[in-house]
Amino acid sequence: MVDLIAKTPLADLLPAAAGGLTLTEAAPAAITSIMPFRGKDAACSTALKKAHNVELPAAGHVAGTDSARVVWTGRGQFFLIGDKPASTAVGKIAALTDQTHSWAVMRLEGDDAAAVLERLTPVDLRAGSFFQGQTARTELAHMMSVISKTAKGFEIMVMRSFARTAAHHVLEAMHSVTAQRQIN
């Protein structure tokens, strides 16, 4: 019997730190994409509530808890992220795909986290403009990404094959911000 061992995309690269900033991999157990079929948004939300105790959030928002979180990831598209893939019940009224292995997921934390992302993404992620429970599909240094606000910073998702480039750019920005704090 063959027993394949899984390896997450950032395993060899993180964790890393610079000044008061840390960057760690946060590979979830399961990510399922949910794309409700025509007119099925409400039904899909109800099915999710029943199966995972979380409903579909509005655009640009996240609902639920760490064990079962639904992140809006685009027009008519959501990711259920947590311990279990989406139940098949939801599959009747929405297109489901396993995305667990599609994404490299990392968490950037520290007071200067927003200043770091100022160097990488054109969206205003400062404390006064981007709150916990919000998410943005935007560009991270020429790459497509999903950036969600967390208690101590941000969760950043890029497609798996970009993991190394994304980690490198975030780390470089962490060092740059930290170094500039010493210049007056």
Next chain:
Amino acid sequence: MRINCPICGERDSREFHYRGSAKLLDRPAPDAGAEAFYDYVYIRENPTGLNRELWFHDSGCRSWIVAERNVTTHEFFKTELAVDAKRGAK
């Protein structure tokens, strides 16, 4: 340049891909004939004032957007989702 995505709100134009005239919304019927498809594929109004055009929010929410923009001042007047513009047109 900033574009007001109907879903994501105002974003830097570097997140968008420009396709061209919004006339592409009105693809001729399959049997409309060669002349209709020649006009659809090749002819462009190319105005100097208000241009109705198609943008794609490709590193954002991946919506196709119909915008009305002045092509001399670059000022945007209106943006809506292509699916809504299409439904409105019916």
Next chain:
Amino acid sequence: MSRLAKGGQLDRSQQIPFTFDGQTYLGFKGDTLASALLANDVRLVGRSFKYHRPRGILTSGSEEPNALMQIGVGPQTTPNVRATTQEIYRGLAASSQNRFPSLSFDLMEVNDLLSPFLSAGFYYKTFMWPKAFWEKLYEPVIRRAAGLGALSGAADAAHYDKAFAHCDLLVIGSGPAGLMAALTAAKGGLDVILADEDFTLGGRLNSETYEIDGAGCSDWAAGIVSELAAMKNVRLMPRTTITGAYDGGTYGALERVSHHLATAPDHAPLETFWRIAARRAILAGGAIERPIAFPNNDRPGVMMAGAVRSYVNRFAAAPGQAVSIFTNNDDGHRTAADLVAAGVTIAAVIDTRAGAVAVADYPLITGAQVVGTSGRLGLSEISVRTSAGIRKIKTDCLGVSGGWNPSVHLTCHMNGRPVWREDIAAFIPADGAIPGLISAGSALGEMSTHAALKTGADAAAEVLKDLGKKAPRVTLPKAEDAPVTIQPFWHVNGAKGRSWLDMQNDVTSKDVKLAHQENFRPVEHMKRYTTLGMATDQGKTSNMNGLAIMAELTGRSIPETGTTTFRPPYTPVAIGALGAHGAGKSFAPERFIPSDALAREKNARFAEVGLWYRPSWFTQAGETNWRQSCDREVVMVRASVGLCDVTTLGKIDIQGPDAPEFLDRVYSNMFSTLPIGKVRYGLMLREDGMVMDDGTSARFGENHYVMTTTTAAAGQVMMHLDFAAQVLWPELDVQFISVTEQWAQFAVAGPKSRQLLDGLLSEDITDETFPYMACGDVTIGKVKARLFRISFSGEHAYELAVPAHYGDAIARELDKRAAEMGGGWYGMEALNVMRIEKGFITHAEIHGRVTADDIGAGRMVSAKKDCVGKVSSQRPGLSGPEREQLVGLKPVGTVKQFLGGAHLFNVDDDAVRMNDQGYITSHCFSPTLGHTIALGFVKNGRARMGEVIKMVDLLRNVETKCEICNPVFWDEKGGALRG
């Protein structure tokens, strides 16, 4: 020494040694390179561009045209740095530019002697004979003389950064207007960014001596700055130039992060290029003083009067021992008064206005003009003309003031033209020239300190109201409110000698007269013909005088004559900053395949395929040439089993009730009829009828397909599907998402491919359970996987897809099993050979100019339904004998070499364009067939099977006779695929 004993914003406890042209000098913290040089009596700092005349420091700001220096030596030397904005640091090494052998003795000054023959535009009228001389002699000489500074030629190793910032209000400039605007707006609750190019905020307040609210104006400024610094909703950005105004309230800005440091902290960037998104902006960038043109007004020591008082007040550096002033407005007198107060001798103040009155104890000559200067490498004497005649005055520094031009530049970045204001004889910004931007202070022509403070506060109030906020009550501090008293006086007439307008490009008033004489009268023609205002300062101190003289010559007013257009950037920006992260590997993201680590262990040689890195071949012991590895890999696959990581091909999961209909409309052939558990090859056309991409789609359920695309077109196809689903047919109920990265996918190809999978998969794989073009779910241990029986190599083959985290593990498992059977990895070169042997196409063939019929797949455009591009593909010009059709080619003559991009001709025709019959798209040596083979396009090719034509490659001098044949060279019946 010209350093004044006291005064100036200097830290006299920090003495800083630096060198200029090898000579060591001492300055203080707070000095710029220019102020430190003046404090050490250095006046000669450079040479002009065309006539190599001696040049001295003209200004005290970024508009400096003369004091441009090379900073640093060796590979990281930086050209054209303005001494007036470079802060000195310990060990700073500056050197003058554009002179040989030395600054004080420059041979190229001979050009000045030849100047009568080198007038504006002379080079358009000569250098035409003999023809070859232009590239051989004239141009090389001109190019060597051109340019000021030099690049080292080595890669720029500096670290640059980029960043985005957002705010409600961007305040540009931190003088009296900028400070009041920022303070008022911030107190009103707006999110404010205050940016200034100077290293100390406060703008001109750091160079003046009058009081605000009873305190010295620079102390007052420092107080406001510290108040702002304490406010959470204010971001202060010193050393940051707002370089350009762009659409939608976006501004470019260049922050000089560590130019003032001998060594910056590790990882700190040299510069950061900012993109600032501001809902509103207030331009408070001040004004720039303009000169008066008079004969020989370009000697070192002739400076702007405002700059003279800036060096004295801010830097305690007297630019001369006996300073004279030449002015047509009261501001010149303020410089004289400040100098008297600082104990600097005033030789004379020459005022063009008869009624001028002295404001302090200095000699004044009214209704007079400076009509000449002398002193070769530095001013020693001036000639002053009055109604009573000419008199000479000994002076080593002449401060000139022709009035102040509001810095309107940013407001012209969207083609807005500034508006003329007669009372200040200057242009001011046009209202609304930049949507969301209003101007204040001297940038708006409001020249007094009071006016600047008031218009700054008023502008902020207007922005607050505009953004739905209440303006706070702000009491204006008391400050001077002197009116502007100017009688425009642009240039001295009727005096011998050349009057300089553009000090760097050596443009004189004579050149403007010549442009008028030759009918280059529109200002745009005058500028391009004389190159006035085309130097590194972009005419900041020369444009006005030039167009005033042209106005005089044409008898039109200055506003009628109009201005040329200021364009971004406001001051020059290093390409390294604009292109931050472009150098080295980070120019584009890097994508790695799941088996990347194993491939490197197997000595794979990688190639860039779009953003991916894919193995081209795997070098084994003893192999020195790629062909050895490639041929071995082909033979291995044809004989036993080969493995190839194909994860990079686009994979799109498509579901929904209208999924079948959707595929029928984007593919040229039918997919709604595809049975579940089967795979079909499809063509996708563009709406103009040409082939966009090809690939297979598998059906996993009634409403569930998985589409594959080529690696190159994955992004394009994904956007095409979004376009079809949202713009063309939103009524279809279909959803799709990329699963390219979810599955690590490996081709397992060759006669022993099924044997390799046996035992690995739980399911039993036979021709019955898994015929050719079948697909289905399989399991490996506890891992759910997918299997496709599809083949690009032409072999009996499968593609095994496992969730990507297991990619590395499955690659090693497959590797172990293949090795046991004499198999192994093959790269893209071997894959390319095998697919050519099978006549399969890639984007080398479908290069965007071919139809389905051209590649022999006309019948794949289904007659039973519409699809994207179908009608356009039926245009008359897209079929018939003139079209080039896909064919196979095999060599028949003695020369057996095919070359990609070689063209094809009838055997007896000359290899000229008119006889072109087609070209080769792909070629290889086929170890399976033992000779080279090629695919290509030939006019009416399918009707010429068996014909012998010739391949000619003029670039590489190769000619090969070859026979047109069926593009499928091997296993035409597909026995291997189905067996």
Next chain:
Amino acid sequence: MRYSALQVFLNGLTGNKNWKPVWRNPEPKSHYDVIIIGGGGHGLSTAYYLAAKYGITNVAVLERGYLGGGNVGRNTTIVRANYFLEGNSQFYSHSLKMWESLEQELNYNVMLSQRGQVILGHSDGQVDSLARRGNMMRMQGDDAELWSREETKRQLPYLNHDDPRFPVYGALMHWRGGTARHDAVAWGFARGADMRGVDLIQNCEVKGFRIENGKVLGVETSRGYIGAGKVGMTVAGRTSQVGEMAGLRLPIESHVLQAFVTEGLKPIMPHVVSFGMGHFYLSQSDKGGLVFGGDLDMYNSYAQRGNLPMVEHVAEAGMALMPMIGKAKMLRSWGGIMDMSMDGTPIIDKTHIDGFFLNCGWCYGGFKAVPASGDCFAHLISTGNHHKAADKFLLSRFETGHVIDETGNGATPNLH
């Protein structure tokens, strides 16, 4: 008045007083045999060849602004003949030959500098397509050399050969390609045309046409009505706008292409270089400025200015290809209005209106086409027949399918 070194010397001795105006400022006459709309490179060269080669001198060029104020004054001055499709190949070859005798023809130093124009290939596939292009150039009688990776490194040492993101696999060098001084081209043709009796009428904007039963009779302008036997349109960028006045509906979109120049530097870069994996090309002017550009901003525009994303991409591509230019400072950025056709190839053709001729669709390759475009358009206007170097540039090609699509991107104008 003939220009020469002797004239420059003699005039220098006498204070340059007797240089004559380079062109007159005539009032428009009531009627001309031919009216050319657009005082840019193509309009002025058309008028010049009508007078100098095809014997028609009763010609007027109407320019709404100042001569040479449009794209001819805004391009990156590159001259080359390196196309690989039938139709383009012979046209640009004809143009380059005309460039090589232009200074003598016009008695005006356009500073043609044939320093070599090289296109880089960053994959075997790209090198193959460079080979196809290079072979077509040789088949057309022009020069082309295909360099290996090593040869490219030897010839272009100033590129980044130290493990770049996209290594160079090979390059195509076209030694007769290079640059020319753009203003001098406009002024040289204008002077030549004016000397031969052509009226150059500035500040004269076309407002409409008088067309009666399918024949053009004259042009309504901001300076009154002017009659014409024939009318030729060369208003690149404004083609659709002026064409609409004559009822033409065209396969054209107007786009902004930005261009950039740095401060003047000592010579560092002898050739014209085009990067293959990002939109970037660069050369050094005689005044020492690095002149470079990249791609369109991608959206329709008549603004003659662009936005930051493309400025940054061009600079990033420059740093990827040539990191030595990092410390060169960008001095100025500007934009032109590109007349983007649906297949990236120009149109020189008659129209359904008798006597009304169309010259447009030059995308961003118009500067190098100025001489041949003028020659071929003058030939078509004077004889009614297409010049053999331009007989494929037909308006009907889109309807019949005979498109000439060098980039292979199809009917998306901003991708050409």
